[in-house]
Amino acid sequence: MRNVYLDHAATTPVHPKVLEAMLPYFSGKFGNPSNLHDIGREAKNAVEEARVRTAALINARPDEIFFTSSGSESNNFALKGLVQANSQKGKHIIVSQIEHFSVLHPVKTLEKSGYTVTYLPTDKQGLVAPDDVAKAITKETVLVSIMHANNEIGTIEPIEEISRITKEKGVLFHTDAVATTGWVPVDVKVLGVDALSLSGHQFYGPKGAAALFVRKGVRIKPQIEGGVQEDGRRAGTENVPALVGLGKAAELALAEIPNRMSYLAPLRDRLQKGLTDKIDHLVINGHPTRRLPNNLNLSLWYVEGESMLLFLNMEGISVSSGSACTSRSLKSSHVLTCIGTDAAVANGTLLLSLGMGNSADDIEYVIEKLPPIVKRLREMSPLYEDMIKQKKNV
Amino acid sequence: MEQYSSKVMEHFAQPHNVGEIENADGVGTVGNPVCGDVMRLYIKVDNNIITDAKFKTFGCGAAIATSSMVTDLVKGKTLTEALAISNAAVAEALGGLPKVKMHCSVLAEEALKSALDDYYKKQGKPSPVKLSADAGHEHEME
Numbered sequence: 001m002r003n004v005y006l007d008h009a010a011t012t013p014v015h016p017k018v019l020e021a022m023l024p025y026f027s028g029k030f031g032n033p034s035n036l037h038d039i040g041r042e043a044k045n046a047v048e049e050a051r052v053r054t055a056a057l058i059n060a061r062p063d064e065i066f067f068t069s070s071g072s073e074s075n076n077f078a079l080k081g082l083v084q085a086n087s088q089k090g091k092h093i094i095v096s097q098i099e100h101f102s103v104l105h106p107v108k109t110l111e112k113s114g115y116t117v118t119y120l121p122t123d124k125q126g127l128v129a130p131d132d133v134a135k136a137i138t139k140e141t142v143l144v145s146i147m148h149a150n151n152e153i154g155t156i157e158p159i160e161e162i163s164r165i166t167k168e169k170g171v172l173f174h175t176d177a178v179a180t181t182g183w184v185p186v187d188v189k190v191l192g193v194d195a196l197s198l199s200g201h202q203f204y205g206p207k208g209a210a211a212l213f214v215r216k217g218v219r220i221k222p223q224i225e226g227g228v229q230e231d232g233r234r235a236g237t238e239n240v241p242a243l244v245g246l247g248k249a250a251e252l253a254l255a256e257i258p259n260r261m262s263y264l265a266p267l268r269d270r271l272q273k274g275l276t277d278k279i280d281h282l283v284i285n286g287h288p289t290r291r292l293p294n295n296l297n298l299s300l301w302y303v304e305g306e307s308m309l310l311f312l313n314m315e316g317i318s319v320s321s322g323s324a325c326t327s328r329s330l331k332s333s334h335v336l337t338c339i340g341t342d343a344a345v346a347n348g349t350l351l352l353s354l355g356m357g358n359s360a361d362d363i364e365y366v367i368e369k370l371p372p373i374v375k376r377l378r379e380m381s382p383l384y385e386d387m388i389k390q391k392k393n394v
Numbered sequence: 395m396e397q398y399s400s401k402v403m404e405h406f407a408q409p410h411n412v413g414e415i416e417n418a419d420g421v422g423t424v425g426n427p428v429c430g431d432v433m434r435l436y437i438k439v440d441n442n443i444i445t446d447a448k449f450k451t452f453g454c455g456a457a458i459a460t461s462s463m464v465t466d467l468v469k470g471k472t473l474t475e476a477l478a479i480s481n482a483a484v485a486e487a488l489g490g491l492p493k494v495k496m497h498c499s500v501l502a503e504e505a506l507k508s509a510l511d512d513y514y515k516k517q518g519k520p521s522p523v524k525l526s527a528d529a530g531h532e533h534e535m536e
Contacts (some may be wrong), residue, residue, distance in 0.1 A: 040436075074529065200437035253397070302452065303452070303459070304430055304431070304452055304454055305452050305454075306430075306455055307406070307453070307454055307455055307457075307458060310403075310406060310455050311407075314407065332430070343427075343428040344427030344428050347430040379412075380412050380450055380451060380452075380454040381432075381450060381451070382408070382423060382432050382433070382434035382451065383427055383432060383448040383452045383453055384452075385414070385434075385450055
């Protein structure tokens with residue numbers, strides 16, 4: 001059976017060249033970067049080289065890169081660290097309603113400890129209005145955090161426009177670029193942000209290696225204390241092999257981003273067209289043009305996402321679902337809720353995220369396999385039956 | 395999330411008794427599309443015995459598997475026996491359900507009860523069925 005992995009938004013495979021770069025650092029070059037002997041220095045040099053490469057990917061300086069263990073840690077570090085180190089300015093934070101939970105949850109924690117938070121809505125395509133940010137900023141505002149692109153619907157936010165506002169008003173601006181880094185150009189100078197989160201396993205690097213960019217001169221309070229690593233901002237012995245992998249993945253991404261975009265967008269567009277041609281009562285979520293090149297998020301009426309996911313899995317196709325049933329909380333996605341997707345339809349949502357390993361044949365395979373699954377589930381669905389009966393009565 | 399048992403996957407992949415019964419003696423619909431599952435259960439009753447049962451379900455793997463199982467369990471049963479079928483019995487017959495999916499078995503029980511209630515009402519008989527107001531939606535929240 002064919003295997004088609006369409007869940008790159010969840011994670012990507014480690015690139016063979018990345019793995020090759022990492023392998024010497026598990027056993028042979030196993031040193032602790034904090035040690036002064038040759039074995040330690042060898043590891044230290046490897047970590048610093050990874051820092052240079054990671055910085056180059058986002059056009060930052062190496063000393064503006066702080067390594068962490070995950071995108072979630074980077075977001076927690078940014079939100080809590082920036083706010084706590086700059087709270088003399090005020091206690092107001094602005095975020096969008098469609099941020100990842102690793103932004104929303106730390107913000108809720110801060111709210112409980114006396115900060116006030118504005119949660120900005122988006123339009124139906126998932127865009128935050130820069131004007132809304134401008135209006136929400138007060139003298140008390142210390143930090144704005146708006147994601148570069150949404151991880152579910154792929155909408156790319158107007159970060160440059162928002163940063164012009166935050167700069168003018170003297171407010172710190174963080175962006176969660178975990179979904180964009182490695183797929184579209186991410187340049188901290190062009191974006192104009194003060195802090196930016198990225199994660200290695202999202203772009204062919206290993207899990208357990210991520211980074212937070214903090215612009216030189218911006219103060220941030222460490223969240224993990226007890227060591228001098230990462231210039232004293234993040235204690236803990238470095239995950240050397242993983243960081244080497246992150247560096248290599250960054251180097252590959254920098255060279256390949258134009259290819260990735262020009263390969264993936266037409267493939268995604270073909271998938272979108274193939275499915276919309278064959279399946280009725282289908283809604284494409286997210287922005288039609290300002291969207292990640294590998295993202296396709298669709299809601300199908302009268303069918304539930306988890307059952308589609310399981311049937312696709314039986315055909316060797318791996319996807320994600322935005323349905324309430326696949327989440328532990330049994331609530332449908334807060335992103336779909338924010339963009340105004342009907343709660344019942346949100347339960348029929350699939351997220352298909354492409355990668356460089358997907359071929360044109362893979363896409364045709366999915367276009368062949370999904371429609372009969374939807375048809376079968378609709379024939380089983382009382383909601384579909386009701387709709388057909390209502391149509392006949394009209 | 396916990397994995398589904400092989401029995402659940404079997405009933406999900408090849409569900410038994412899918413469809414509707416024309417001129418059914420009892421029909422029950424429970425659930426809510428917002429919560430992600432709606433079950434409609436049809437029964438045919440002959441001489442106090444459920445001779446046929448079919449279902450239509452909008453829902454996840456567990457919702458479809460429990461619908462399949464409850465229709466299997468109820469066939470050939472007397473009305474009294476059918477009323478005694480509990481959600482636990484449905485879940486057990488499926489080799490267990492992940493904790494967060496137990497509400498699907500509750501929904502299956504409620505769909506059956508609702509179909510039985512409909513049967514009694516259509517017959518003009520007093521219904522011995524106790525229906526819960528919000529079948530199967532005691533969802534665990536974050």
